[in-house]
Amino acid sequence: MDPTTAGLIGIAVFFLLIAMEMPIAYAMGLVGFVGFSILNDPAAAFAVVSKDLFSTFSNYSLSVIPMFIWMGFLAFYAGIGTRLYNFAYKMVGHLPGGLAIATQATCALFGAVCGSNTATAATIGAIALPEMRRYEYNSSLSTASVAAGGALGVLIPPSVIFIVYGISAEQSIGKLFLAGIVPGFLLMFLYMLAIYIVTSRNPKLGPAGPRATWSERFKALGGGLFEIIVIFAISLGGLFAGWFTPTEAGAVGVAGVVLVTLVQKKLNMDIIRKSLSDTTRTTAMIMLLVASAVIFGRFIAISRIPFAMAEWAASLQLPAFVVIAIILLIYLVLGCFIDALALILLTIPIFLPVAVSVLGYDPIWFGVIIVMVVAMGVITPPVGMNVYIVKGVADNVPLETIFKGIWPFLFAIIACLALLIAFPQLATFLPSLLN
Amino acid sequence: MQIFETLVVKISRGLDFLAGLILAATALLVVTNILGRTLINHSILGTYEMVGFLTAAVVGLAMARCAVEKGHITVTFILERFSPIVQRVVEIIVGIPAFFFFLFASYHLFLYGRLMAISGEVAPTTQLIFYPFVYLVAIGFVVLALTVLLQVIKLIIGGER
Numbered sequence: 001m002d003p004t005t006a007g008l009i010g011i012a013v014f015f016l017l018i019a020m021e022m023p024i025a026y027a028m029g030l031v032g033f034v035g036f037s038i039l040n041d042p043a044a045a046f047a048v049v050s051k052d053l054f055s056t057f058s059n060y061s062l063s064v065i066p067m068f069i070w071m072g073f074l075a076f077y078a079g080i081g082t083r084l085y086n087f088a089y090k091m092v093g094h095l096p097g098g099l100a101i102a103t104q105a106t107c108a109l110f111g112a113v114c115g116s117n118t119a120t121a122a123t124i125g126a127i128a129l130p131e132m133r134r135y136e137y138n139s140s141l142s143t144a145s146v147a148a149g150g151a152l153g154v155l156i157p158p159s160v161i162f163i164v165y166g167i168s169a170e171q172s173i174g175k176l177f178l179a180g181i182v183p184g185f186l187l188m189f190l191y192m193l194a195i196y197i198v199t200s201r202n203p204k205l206g207p208a209g210p211r212a213t214w215s216e217r218f219k220a221l222g223g224g225l226f227e228i229i230v231i232f233a234i235s236l237g238g239l240f241a242g243w244f245t246p247t248e249a250g251a252v253g254v255a256g257v258v259l260v261t262l263v264q265k266k267l268n269m270d271i272i273r274k275s276l277s278d279t280t281r282t283t284a285m286i287m288l289l290v291a292s293a294v295i296f297g298r299f300i301a302i303s304r305i306p307f308a309m310a311e312w313a314a315s316l317q318l319p320a321f322v323v324i325a326i327i328l329l330i331y332l333v334l335g336c337f338i339d340a341l342a343l344i345l346l347t348i349p350i351f352l353p354v355a356v357s358v359l360g361y362d363p364i365w366f367g368v369i370i371v372m373v374v375a376m377g378v379i380t381p382p383v384g385m386n387v388y389i390v391k392g393v394a395d396n397v398p399l400e401t402i403f404k405g406i407w408p409f410l411f412a413i414i415a416c417l418a419l420l421i422a423f424p425q426l427a428t429f430l431p432s433l434l435n
Numbered sequence: 436m437q438i439f440e441t442l443v444v445k446i447s448r449g450l451d452f453l454a455g456l457i458l459a460a461t462a463l464l465v466v467t468n469i470l471g472r473t474l475i476n477h478s479i480l481g482t483y484e485m486v487g488f489l490t491a492a493v494v495g496l497a498m499a500r501c502a503v504e505k506g507h508i509t510v511t512f513i514l515e516r517f518s519p520i521v522q523r524v525v526e527i528i529v530g531i532p533a534f535f536f537f538l539f540a541s542y543h544l545f546l547y548g549r550l551m552a553i554s555g556e557v558a559p560t561t562q563l564i565f566y567p568f569v570y571l572v573a574i575g576f577v578v579l580a581l582t583v584l585l586q587v588i589k590l591i592i593g594g595e596r
Contacts, residue, residue: 021514021522022529023507030536050543053576054569058491060483066458066493067465244469247486251465276455280497281506283458287494288507339508382512 003039007303010035014296014346024342025289032296039302049295056291060247061167066283067250068158071235071257073275073282075113078261080228081123084110087220089131090212097199097206099135100145101192103128104152108188111153113232117340117378121150121386125393138205139397141198144379144405146393147386148191148412151375154340155184155368157236158250161341164290165367168297168348172364173246174239175431179364182426183372183416190412198408231256240434286341293345306353313354320359321421327351328373328417335377339385343374368427369420376413379406436588443585444503446578451500454493461489481561488558488568495568495575502582523590530587534580541576544569 010031017027029049037045056062075081088102088109095101103124111120125146132142154161157177166173199206212220231253239249261267300306313323330351334343355361378386387402394402420426468482501507514522548569558565 017529018510019513020525020529021509021511022533023502023509025507026533026536029540030532033536046539046543047547049540050547053540053544054491054547054572057494057572058487058565058568060487060490063461063486063490066490067462070458070462248465248469251462252469254462255466272459273455276458277451280451280454280458280493281501281504284454284494284497284501285506285508288498288501338510342508 001038003303004305004308006035006039007300007305010299010303011305018338024339024346025285025292027292028289028296028342028346029292032292032299035299036295036302039299048298052294052298053291056294057287059167060245061173062163062287062290064158064163064173064246064250065160065286066279067247067254068160068163069282069286070275070279071250071253072113072119073278074254074257074261074267074271075110075228076119076123077271077275078257078264078266080113080225081106081110082127083220083225085124085127085131087217087225089209090217090220093209094211095196096203096208097141097195098209099128099132099137100141100195100199100206103132103142103145104149104188104191104195107146107149108152108156108184109229111150112156112158112184113228117150117154117375117386118389120153121146121389122393124149125390129390129394132206135207135209137207138405139394140401140405141195141205142405143390143394143397143402144409145191145195147379147384147390147402148406148409149188150386150389151378152184152188152191154371154375155180155187157181158246158253159371160286161344161371161374162367163246164286164341165344165348165371167290168293168345169352169363169367171367172431172434174242175364175434176367177236178240178430178434179368179427180371181430183368183420186419186426187372187413187416190416191409194408194412227260228257231260289342289345293342296346297349300349306350309350310353310358313358320361323359324355324361324369324421327355328369331370331373332376335374336380336382336384338377340371340374340377343377344370362424362428364431365420365424365427369417372413372417372420376410379409436592440585440589443499443578443581447499447503447582450496450575450578454496457489457496458493461486461493464489481558481563484558484560484563484565488565491568492571495572498575499578499582502579502586527587527590530583530590534583534587537576537580537583541573541580544573544576548573 014027014031018024033045033049036048085102085106088105089099092098092101107120107124110124128146129142153159157180159180162176162180163173166176235249235253235256238244238252239246244252258267316323355366356363378384381403387399390402391399464482465486468479472478514525548566551566551569557563
């Protein structure tokens with residue numbers, strides 16, 4: 001069989017299997033193995049699979065994943081989310097839509113520490129939604145603001161998706177982290193602007209809360225919050241300065257959070273046990289996905305699909321931005337159905353050579369754009385993971401009501417993407433300083 | 436069946452607990468290495484290698500419990516539209532190849548580890564043997580395969596999805 005045809009059949013079988021509820025990691029590994037066996041040799045395929053599985057799991061670069069995840073879960077169980085929200089609420093709660101605006105700031109900061117879309121949406125949702133209900137916020141605006149804000153953490157470092165993209169695309173994780181900072185905060189401000197515009201036009205959607213005094217605001221920084229922010233800055237600052245490897249930065253973050261929460265008497269054996277348990281489960285999920293994607297990637301590589309795609313893209317004679325727009329559209333559509341992490345692992349071997357080698361785009365910039373597009377997937381129907389999480393927290397709000405409130409946030413993401421395409425320096429400037 | 440289920444769930448939880456301990460030890464090793472390097476200008480030889488091997492052990496030992504708790508990412512909204520019987524049949528159909536894939540993967544990981552043991556392969560920096568870590572990952576895949584098998588059997592005999 002022609003390798004490219006075998007590759008296309010393999011991709012079709014993969015989609016069929018995931019539609020049949022086979023976990024994505026299993027489907028990638030299985031299709032990759034069978035495809036490699038057909039195009040090469042079953043004995044060689046098994047040798048490659050066992051070697052790939054162990055070498056991926058024992059890859060030092062990937063050991064960063066459990067470290068940052070553990071740091072996030074420790075912060076989560078130690079109640080950092082509540083303290084962050086309290087601080088943001090005291091700062092901007094008095095503005096029209098102020099609580100929803102405070103939610104964005106909290107999501108950005110907590111998402112950055114935590115690194116997980118769903119954990120951020122669940123935590124901040126549980127804290128912010130009752131407050132917004134108390135101040136009679138429109139349920140569509142309040143729930144959608146939590147769902148959208150929950151995705152901010154994928155752009156602001158440390159982001160597990162950037163780590164996985166960096167390893168798949170063989171790019172510096174430190175540079176990717178730096179590249180995500182400006183777009184992440186830009187998106188946060190655009191979300192805030194969208195809330196401000198919507199609530200200014202119709203103040204009933206988000207009535208202003210009481211104004212806090214400056215002493216109340218400074219007081220809200222207490223309870224270990226300030227120390228956590230400092231630890232976070234040391235961990236990431238050390239990484240950017242070249243003092244630590246990404247794994248070491250994660251371990252420093254873990255040690256710092258343990259130390260602060262211990263001094264604050266917020267740490268106990270139960271929190272350590274729960275955070276470790278959640279970390280090992282999440283790590284196993286991600287790492288099996290990454291290892292399966294390596295196996296699947298081998299199959300895709302020998303099927304010559306990336307070369308065929310690159311040749312096809314070159315033969316189109318279209319301006320580069322049109323081709324990149326088509327690729328982004330594909331990501332946008334797939335992102336509505338497939339988890340962001342899995343989608344990136346699945347498609348990087350196919351689209352990265354086209355974007356970088358054929359079209360000449362910066363792989364760091366491409367990573368930021370792709371992460372932003374797949375982040376849209378967590379708030380768009382039918383999968384919209386964050387919307388389902390928020391629905392779980394706000395039981396009495398129908399899914400349709402949440403999706404209805406998503407529109408201003410989708411426009412904000414599109415505006416952010418347009419700015420990134422028009423001004424790539426927004427993503428590439430900070431990483432260029434590392435050179 | 437009940438005994439098999441209890442056994443698989445208990446083993447997966449036990450392995451996951453071990454994975455948690457190894458993860459904590461790994462973080463401690465990394466931090467100790469940084470402190471040693473910064474304070475007394477003395478690094479722990481082979482930290483990078485050990486962190487890699489320990490992470491492999493963490494992942495290998497935690498995979499099965501992740502599967503027991505349905506933690507691996509799945510696209511559910513398509514199959515949800517079908518009747519419960521169709522859902523069960525489809526899940527049995529996809530479960531069987533997954534079981535055999537993980538079983539074969541674990542078998543070949545054992546072979547890979549054995550080959551390392553026979554050839555005397557050691558880590559480049561510390562010169563330590565590391566095939567036991569390969570065996571740990573292989574054990575993780577055996578339990579993962581058993582977890583998938585348990586889920587298939589439960590679907591066949593009419594248990595919950």
